[in-house]
Amino acid sequence: GAVVSQHPSRVICKSGTSVKIECRSLDFQATTMFWYRQFPKQSLMLMATSNEGSKATYEQGVEKDKFLINHASLTLSTLTVTSAHPEDSSFYICSASEQFFGPGTRLTVL
Amino acid sequence: DAKTTQPTSMDCAEGRAANLPCNHSTISGNEYVYWYRQIHSQGPQYIIHGLKNNETNEMASLIITEDRKSSTLILPHATLRDTAVYYCIVMGGSYIPTFGRGTSLIVHP
Numbered sequence: 001g002a003v004v005s006q007h008p009s010r011v012i013c014k015s016g017t018s019v020k021i022e023c024r025s026l027d028f029q030a031t032t033m034f035w036y037r038q039f040p041k042q043s044l045m046l047m048a049t050s051n052e053g054s055k056a057t058y059e060q061g062v063e064k065d066k067f068l069i070n071h072a073s074l075t076l077s078t079l080t081v082t083s084a085h086p087e088d089s090s091f092y093i094c095s096a097s098e099q100f101f102g103p104g105t106r107l108t109v110l
Numbered sequence: 111d112a113k114t115t116q117p118t119s120m121d122c123a124e125g126r127a128a129n130l131p132c133n134h135s136t137i138s139g140n141e142y143v144y145w146y147r148q149i150h151s152q153g154p155q156y157i158i159h160g161l162k163n164n165e166t167n168e169m170a171s172l173i174i175t176e177d178r179k180s181s182t183l184i185l186p187h188a189t190l191r192d193t194a195v196y197y198c199i200v201m202g203g204s205y206i207p208t209f210g211r212g213t214s215l216i217v218h219p
Contacts, residue, residue, distance in 0.1 A: 102153050
């Protein structure tokens with residue numbers, strides 16, 4: 001089956017820095033990808049829908065200027081957490097369809 | 111998409127069948143029932159989905175009641191590696207999974 005990869009798998013950064021997370025669909029083209037985040041002991045929450053070649057669609061309450069999404073090709077979407085703060089520490093997960101999810105990226109902001 | 115209700119937690123013995131229930135009484139005719147699981151600190155894993163017929167694959171079986179208001183995911187021979195949170199999600203149209211709290215299944219020796 002299709003595989004979705006994420007890089008890095010975990011990252012620790014200082015408060016105020018920006019972090020980029022990559023999501024790749026390895027063997028199929030995805031015009032749409034999805035970004036979720038999951039806080040400890042909570043369920044996954046959809047953050048945004050990434051559209052190849054156009055602007056992402058953000059869920060209510062998600063700041064588009066803080067969570068920059070770029071979907072420049074049919075196999076790559078990136079999520080950049082700008083000026084990260086400790087409250088942004090979370091598990092970020094992407095998916096390339098309703099059946100294929102990435103392994104997740106654990107972000108810790110000190 | 112219709113909402114689902116699942117027990118918060120369940121447990122079963124290794125080697126026995128794990129039967130995870132899900133209620134989706136407001137499901138509409140074009141909505142599918144999807145099941146996923148999430149092992150600790152990993153991304154969700156798709157398990158199976160169905161519309162109205164029972165389905166089986168190498169991972170599990172999905173039994174959907176005739177009125178489609180509930181379903182059961184069956185892991186026929188649970189192993190310790192099946193310990194995870196299992197999500198039942200009803201989708202139609204957008205096919206963007208909305209995750210609830212799911213059922214935490216613990217398989218014990």
